Amino acid sequence: MSAIAPPQVQERKKASYLLWFGILLGMGGLHRLYNGKYVSGVIWLFTYGLFGVGQLVDLVLISDMAERRQWQLSGGRPSKFDAQPAVATEVRKDSLMVQLLRLAELHGGQITVTQAVMETGQSFETIESELKTMVRSGYADVTNRPGSGVVVYEFPELM
Template sequence: MNKVGTAYLLWLGCLLQVHGLHRLYNGKILTGLLWMFSFGLFGFGQIIDLLLIPNMVDQHNSKLRARQGLLPEGALPNQAVIQRVVATHPTPLPPTSNPLLVQLLRAAETRGGKLSVTQGVMETGASFAHVEATLIQMVKAGYADITNDPETGVVTYEFKEL
């Protein structure tokens, strides 16, 4: 995720006659190149961007979140999101003798009842697809809830019983 402070530092590139770096950083390639070759729209665009940078960073981060399939910053998953996830993985919950299921539960227990897919892969050595499918099956069976980490936005699976 992009940071507002970094965008402002790149904006300062105009002092070295390198305009538009903050726009390129935020994914605005065409206007970034326009700023570069027109000296920040002859300085006026560069000055106006001082006010627009926070919004540019927010827009860029929102696009990244959407591309990664994450919820917007601060949003909690709603029932529609959970239903969509469950509907795309209609496989039954594996039997308790499934070693991956037990490994994921132990990994979640060591992390306060919360586990991301990446953490599950690191703990078990299983593939991302296999870990995610198993976690989604646990959601479908009612053993876990899907949430997002409030700081990073990473999708986490929360086990209330742990």
């Protein structure tokens, strides 16, 4: 979350930590109820903070829990990237992704995992993982060759 929290978030964190001490009175989970985690809060309440273990783990989680709840209440969306400026990443010319794209270009916009393994020397798992990442990102499609059923990754921009 953000490095410098607004005053409302700081106050929510303080209150959450104070409510955490409810376990000393046999009432674990008050901090969870306060931060909108109603189901787990009730469970903590009836199990003495999940037998003390959950209560101890929550010492680490309270800060994030309180910050997320404050964002929910203020109508915003919590994000770990909110306070960080966008930074463009540069793709190295010798990266596996670029190698695969060049190989696909040589093969009319299509490539198989076996072709990529032979050309790059990388493992099947590494190649398949990189190609699946490209598919999830929308840069490639997966099809099968008629007759053989071989899985083919197609790059429409290179066809």
